[in-house]
Amino acid sequence: MRIDANSWYYSPDHGQLCQVIEAQTLWGETTCRVWLPGRDSVVRIPASRLKPIESAGTTSPEYIAYIAAAARVADALTQDVLLAPIESSVIPLPHQIRALSRAIANDRVRYLLADEVGLGKTIEAGLILRELKLRGLVKRTLVIAPKGLVSQWVAEMRVHFNEHFQLVLPEDIKTLSRISAVSGSEFLVPGSIQQPETRDQEPANPWTMFSQVVVPMDSVKPLDKRRGWSAAQVSEHNRERFEDLLSAGWDLVIVDEAHRLGGSTDQVARFKLGQGLSEAAPYFLMLSATPHQGKTDAFHRLVSLIDAQEFPDISSVTRERVQPHVIRTEKRRAIDADGKPLFKPRRTQLGPVSWEDRHRDQRLLYEAVTEYVREGYNQAMREKRNYIGFLMILMQRLVVSSTSAIKTTLERRLEALEERTTDGHGYTQMELSKEGSESIGVHPWFSPEEWADLDGQEQVDTLLKPRLKVLENERAEVELLLEAAKRCEAQGPDAKAEALLEWIYRLQAEEGDPDLKVLVFTEFVPTQEMLYTFLTERGFEVVCLNGSMDMEERKRVQDAFAKDARILISTDAGGEGLNLQFCHVVINYDIPWNPMRLEQRIGRVDRIGQTFTVRAINFVFEDSVEHRVREVLEEKLAVIFEEFGIDKTGDVLDSAQAGQIFDDLYVEAILNPDVVETKVDEVMKSIQEQARESRQSASVLGSTEDLDPREAQRLLAHPLPAWIETMTVSWLRSRSHELKAMRTEDDGISPGAEIIGKEGPATIWRLTWPDGTVQEGAFTHHSALSPHYSKLGLEEPRVRGLAMRLPPFAPGQPIPVITLPGLAPEIQGFWSLWEISIHVDSALSTQSSSLTRHRRVLPLFLADDGRVFAPTARHIWDQLVVTEPTILRHLDVETSHQAFERLREAAERQGKMIYDELVAAHRERLAREREKGEYAFAARRRAIERIGLPQVRNHRLSLLEQEEERFHEQLGRRTQILPELAPLLLVRVEGNHG
Structure with a gap:
């Protein structure tokens, strides 16, 4: 076969058409340099391997159907059709569809997902993850979440999206490091770590063994120092948990409860973790229902993680600049697929528990423990022994919970007082006492944020581990209290346990459901164990959840509660991440002082999908300090709720603000019962002011627009x-x-x-x-x-x-003549598909998502009378993706070439508008980059100009000026735009004459 330069041939080795640029014969062998448009590359091919374009099979009915359908898929991607809702098992709600649509509309997927509590931010993040994976933009994903939520992330990604994440807990990190250091899998036996992706050669960086990982936030934050550790130990810790993690090549990083990264200063470990995570991947999502907690500096640090250039200083945190980076829906605007309000109303009430005559000893025990707490706390504070003070406060919460809880803790406390040893970290009693007086005031191995994250049982376990220095006469006090607790336990059930039974029967009657499911919350495991025995003995099927259970145990318990179990008793740690929409009754057997804990408990059932009015009953002893505080609190909070037009504590305060305020309130009420109302008034004024400031400052997030349920319906039918x-x-x-x-099937x-x-x-x-x-x-x-x-x-x-990678239609290629069933006889002409694209400087297209949005597909129908019909072009395209055409014949080469030239001229005219839209969108992106860059340079210049030393100031200004020149130079190159018009498919269409 003769090979002509500039002509088109088919290369079976590459599976595509190619154009010969040059043919050279040397010693009887002809070699061609050919251009492969599918790869946009030039290669050398022996002439003997080239075939005529007629051999390409590009004019078969199957090939025509392939190009028509592939171009339709490619065009859908350029038009921001959402793939994840179509490809996932979850059916998204309107606000989740809008969140996904907004996130994918931009080349730089870096956002703060700030929906209010309970709107499904995890689902939104999963949809974005799936969308990016389906578009081929993401392979490796890292999720960072508080420790109580990591199991939920693994479960929800698996259930809703069939995405399998490896959970890496703190105790697994050393194991991972050992695995990465050896070949084989002798370490992969028990525990949470599963088999890595590859076994042939273990990676040096252990975090690269799995492509999708979930890890607790505080297990990977960097340390500056740790008491008792050498600098080498700190460095090794940071390398394994922080540096290796960040250098593992992630495509997408997701941070849940991201407001925790804001920190109190830019030196806090969590903020440093946030900075590292922000730089570790091109795609970055932060999730938080309370991103702006009335603290502009912390919020600035948070949004700077999205884009440090966009937010160089606090003055840059304006509504106009923040809104493009925040995706937020308010509960009051959330609707279901039918346009109805998403959330049902909630009914919360106090359940006062009275001490009957038979409970006299329980009441005396409560009063004795309260007095013990009062005296012990005062003494601990005078002597600056904060450990003892916190333990005293926990004792008060324990006695309110149950006789079993206080008895168990008194036994452990007495054991601690009788032993005079060092604790597990090598600290003596005296050292612990001194440590307890430091400013953190809680525990030397926990930051204040970490301490607040622990539930009551975890705090008790933490404070009872060290052998704390004895307070004066405490041992005798504890012995007396322990005897009293044992007497109470021997006398029969607690007053609250009996009240719980009465409430369950009452609720069954009120709800008209003899099989009513009830979720019972308690702070402490001994109370949980007591209630399990108490209710089981009375014929109820009961299951329990607490923080010591692994993911499989938790799943078994949840499944049992969803099926036959009537009652689930959970601690706060056990309840984290639960989705229990099939239950609508919550009984708070004991009430945590922080009202946000209460909100989180009720939120386990007050979720998307709840079909009943949620009922919450809060138990509290009559004539107790807690009752007095709670009564006044609820009355005052109701006034605040009315003022702000809300109905939940969580809509006013976040846990970080509320925790210390309410802890202090209850402590003050215990120490000075006569001033309860005065103290509550003071706290309420503080809360009211904070709520007002928080609402005002949170307005920077912007309000959300009304949602349209039809978008979800359209997507599902796509x-x-x-x-x-x-x-x-x-x-x-x-x-x-x-x-x-x-005949190239030699390999079978x-x-x-x-x-x-x-x-x-x-x-x-x-x-x-x-x-x-x-x-x-x-x-x-x-x-x-x-x-x-x-x-x-x-x-x-x-x-x-x-x-x-759509192959082009070659000039000179024979054009097939086709017909389609049902095509009107008067339709006579040429139909074609053209890809219109723009090429810019490679510096702009660092992400393949940019390449996707720089092209469009144009269908074109040119009738024999010379007119162009856009509706007919679209109709034929629709038909070709559902019905294979019938090929009647092929036009000769000359006629095909003439038709090609006519169609190209028409495509140039019709495609100009699409080209102009692509250019305008590109220039708009450049304008945003220019504005953002100039703002950042101006902010940095202002900061440098405040430097007092002239030499330093001038040197840094000079460096900044050079950097700014480079920025504008690169931006200038990106203004160079090259258009391209590529033919994908040309056919002659002749209507069906029957």
């Missing part, structure tokens, strides 16, 4: 999965025909696609790819799909490549 199916099946079948025609591999069955609405395909890979699965989601079948879609690189 034909994209059908287009992907047509694209993939048609391409494989066209390749099969091509290889058979060219025959690509193709065949239907092997149905499962529900899903068609099951067996796909055989040219490399011999065989896949069996369905293109449309079906939740009942057998596990050995795959979900086929754009996440599969082979499938996605079919849409992202």
Whole structure:
């Protein structure tokens, strides 16, 4: 075959058309330099390996159907069609659809997801993750969350998105390091660590063993120092947990409860962790219902993690600058798919518990412990023994919880007082006493934030581990109290346990449900154990959750409660991350002082999907300090709620603000019972002012617009999965025909696609790819799909490549003449598809998402009378993705060439508007970058000009000026735009004459 320069041929080695640039014959062998448009590269090929373009199989019905469907998929991606809702098992709500749409609309997916509590930010993050994966932009994802939420993240990603994350707990990190240091898997036996992705060669960085990881926030934050550790130990700790983590090559980082990264200064470990995470991946999501806690400096630090250039100083934190980076929905605007309000009303009431005559000893025990706490706390504060003070306060909460809880803790306290040893960290009693007087005032191994995250049981366990220095006469006091607790326990059930039983029967009657499910919360495990025995003995099926249970145990308990169990008793740590919409009654057996803890408990059932009015009953002893505080609190809080138009404590305060305020209030009430109302008034004034400031400062987040439920409905009915199916099946079948025609099946591999069955609405395909890979699965989601079948879609690189690398139609290629069923006889003309794109300086297109948004596909129908009909072009395109055409004949080369030139001229005219839109969008992005950069340089210049030393000031200004010049130079290169118009498919269409 003669090879002509500038002509088009087919290269079976590359599976695409190519254009010969140069042909050279040397010693009887002709070698060609050819351009491969699918790769945009030039390669050398022996002339003997080139085939005429007629051999390409590019004019078969299957190939035409492939190009039509693939172009439809590619065009859908450029138009920001959302893939994740179509490809996932979760059915998103309107506000979640809008969150995903906003996130994906920008090249730089770096946002703060700030929906109010209970609106499903985890689902939104999962949708964004899936969207980025389906677009081929993300492979490696890291999730950072508070320790109580990490199991929930693993479970929700698996259930809703079929995404498998490896949970790495603090105790697993050393194991990971050992695994990475050796070959083999002898360490991979028990525990939470599963098999890594690859076994052939373990990576040096242990964090690269898994592509999707969830890790607790405080287990990976960097340390400056730690008492008792050498600098080398601190350095090793930071390398394993912080530096290696950040250098593991993540594509997407998600941080839950991200407001914790703001810190009190820019030196706090959590903020340093945030800075590292922000720089560790191109895509970055922070989740927080309370990102702005009335502290502008902390909020500035938080948003600077999204874009340090956009927010160089506090003055940059304005509503106009913040809003593009924040995605937020308010509960009052949230609706379901039918447009109805998403949340049901809530009914909360106090459940006063009275001491009857038979409970006389319990009441005396309460009063004795309260007096013990009062005296012990005062003595601890005078002697600056903060450990003892915190333990005293916990004793008060324990006696209110149950006789069992106070008795168990008194036994442990007495044991501690009788032993005079060092604690597990090597601290003596005296050292601990001194440590307790330091400013953190809680515990030397916990920051104030970490201490506040612990539930009551965890705080008790922490404070009873060290052998604390004895207070005066405390041992005798504890012995007397312990005897009293044992007497009470021997006399029968607690007053509150009996009240719980009465309330359960009462609620069953009021709700009209003899099988009513009830969620009972307590702070302490001994109370949980006592209630389990008490209720089980009375015929109830009861299950328990607490912080000591692993993920599998928690799942078994939740499943049991969802099925047959009537009552779930949970501690605060056990309840973190629970989704219990099938239950609507919560009884708070003991009330945590921080009202946000109470809000979080009730939030376990007051969630999306709850169909009943939520009922919450808060137990409190009559004539107790706690009762007096609670009564006055609820009365005053109601006034504040009315003023701000809200109905939940969580809508006023976040846990960081509320914790210390209410701890101090209760302590003051215990120490000085006569001043309860005065102290409550003071606290309420403080809360009112904080709420007002918080609401005002939070306005920087902006208000949310009304939602449209129709968008969710449109997405679920989108034909994209059908287009992907047509694209993939048609391409494989066209390749099969091509290889058979060219007799290149020496290896016995025959690509193709065949239907092997149905499962529900899903068609099951067996796909055989040219490399011999065989896949069996369905293109449309079906939740009942057998596990050995795959979900086929754009996440599969082979499938996605079919849409992202569309081969061009070569000039001179014979144009097929086609007809389609139902096509009107008067439709006579040429139909074509053209890809319009712009190319800019490579510095701009650092992400492939940019490349996606720099192209569009234009369908064009040119009638024989010379007119262009856009509706007809779209109609023919619609038909080609659902029906294979019938090829009547092929036009000769000369006629094909003339038609190509006419169509190209028409495409230039019709595509100008699309080109102008692409250019305008590109220039708008550049303008945003320029404005952001100039703002940042101005802020940095102001900061440098405040430097007092002229030499230092001038030197830094000079460096800044050079940096600014480079910035503008790079920006200038990005203004150079090169247009491209590429033909994808040309056919002559002749209407069906019957």
